[in-house]
Amino acid sequence: MISGIEGVLKSHAERYSQLQIPDVYKLLHQATQGSEHAAFSERHARLLLGKELRSLALSEAYGPFDVISGEGKILRVHLRKYISDGYSIDALFDAFIATSKGFKGNLLMLEESLLIALRLCSHKGLPFRHKEMKDYISAKAKDGYPTVHHSNAYVSAYHPAYRVVDREFLPEEITQRIQ
DSSP states (O other): OGGGHHHHHHHHHHHOTTOOHHHHHHHHHHHHHTTGGGOSOHHHHHHHHHHHHHTOOSOOSSOSEEEOSTTSOEEEEEHHHHHHTTOOHHHHHHHHHHHHHHOOOOHHHHHHHHHHHHHHHHTTSSSSOHHHHHHHHHHHHHTTSOOOOOOHHHHHHHOOOEEEEEGGGSOHHHHTTOO
């Protein structure tokens, strides 16, 4: 099941040239732990989404859906492209809330995914030095694997605006379009 994460990591490294170690960690954390940390309350989550939507320019170079888990279950739904493609904001919000309530993170899967990322550094599948990745992972392990923000380089280059959702909580008419 976890073997697909190698493909996810390589794909992200190819598409996002400004990807840094914290961004890899964040990707794997979201893929294995879901979005529970991001939905304090439905009301708060809706206010944040509305505020973010009002500040977006409706264009994006990549598609609305980014598969981030090895088995294809967890997605980043990029707001700009999702909206410009005409998808339902209410469906996304409902899926986000359902994910935050219904998806149970798997710490062992996070640790296994981080080991795969570390191995990819050694084999040039990720553009980072093995020691830097190992030190970063060790520090996060000591802190209990907290959530992190994207790196400044990633934010400057890509202006990330997305929601992490479990595919199963999106309506079928949407999931049929996800590759």
